[in-house]
Amino acid sequence: MGAMAQRDGWQVSLMREARAAPEFGAFVATAGPLIASAPRGDGHPVLVLPGLGGSDTSTLPLRWFLDRLGYRTSGWGLGRNTGPGGGVAKALDDLLAALAAEHERRVSLIGWSLGGVYAGALAARAAHRVRSVITLGSPLGGRSRVPSTIPATSVYSRSDSIVPWRSSVVPGGPRRESVEVRGSHLGLGHNGAVLIVVADRLAQPEHDWRPFVAPRWARHLIPQAMAV
Numbered sequence: 001m002g003a004m005a006q007r008d009g010w011q012v013s014l015m016r017e018a019r020a021a022p023e024f025g026a027f028v029a030t031a032g033p034l035i036a037s038a039p040r041g042d043g044h045p046v047l048v049l050p051g052l053g054g055s056d057t058s059t060l061p062l063r064w065f066l067d068r069l070g071y072r073t074s075g076w077g078l079g080r081n082t083g084p085g086g087g088v089a090k091a092l093d094d095l096l097a098a099l100a101a102e103h104e105r106r107v108s109l110i111g112w113s114l115g116g117v118y119a120g121a122l123a124a125r126a127a128h129r130v131r132s133v134i135t136l137g138s139p140l141g142g143r144s145r146v147p148s149t150i151p152a153t154s155v156y157s158r159s160d161s162i163v164p165w166r167s168s169v170v171p172g173g174p175r176r177e178s179v180e181v182r183g184s185h186l187g188l189g190h191n192g193a194v195l196i197v198v199a200d201r202l203a204q205p206e207h208d209w210r211p212f213v214a215p216r217w218a219r220h221l222i223p224q225a226m227a228v
Contacts, residue, residue: 023187039203041070045103051113055080061190106131120145136188144170151175151209160185180223193221
């Protein structure tokens with residue numbers, strides 16, 4: 001009975017995550033207006049880390065979007081994310097150092113799912129090279145791993161069928177926030193609401209952080225803040 005219930009649970013999760021395909025279709029249809037409405041970037045470097053099982057291909061839509069806003073985005077260049085180990089931490093340390101040196105600026109980190117866990121750990125190891133951290137549906141265990149000096153935003157969806165949404169919600173505070181969107185886990189990298197949040201957070205002046213407030217035209221896409 002337990003095995004049957006578990007199987008049924010996985011089937012429901014897979015059906016829910018099938019929303020990622022139409023969410024991508026919506027991204028294709030609305031990318032132009034989203035770019036036109038989003039704040040322009042200041043050209044600082046942004047490193048995007050994929051989730052477990054994903055590669056740089058999975059983050060192409062997000063990086064394409066941010067490139068057109070004026071950021072200098074980079075994938076992680078490590079192939080498929082197969083989990084911690086295998087020199088991943090050292091490779092990310094070296095990549096972050098190279099990007100910061102190349103652009104002579106601090107780097108913003110965006111991590112999807114497990115990539116967000118990597119991003120937090122990377123920021124903790126090299127806080128002087130990190131401008132901000134944004135995580136997308138990441139299993140953070142309800143706490144931010146990012147040093148308190150660095151702005152951090154955790155984006156989550158209550159209908160995430162892969163990562164329990166409560167584990168992505170972190171305590172609010174100075175330079176700390178959790179922002180809810182609607183959608184699947186597998187669609188977070190091309191979800192229109194996520195793109196709105198990411199563009200807003202990256203566009204903040206480096207030393208003038210303020211909590212996210214959805215633009216008036218996008219409030220139908222992003223739920224109002226709620227107690228969790």
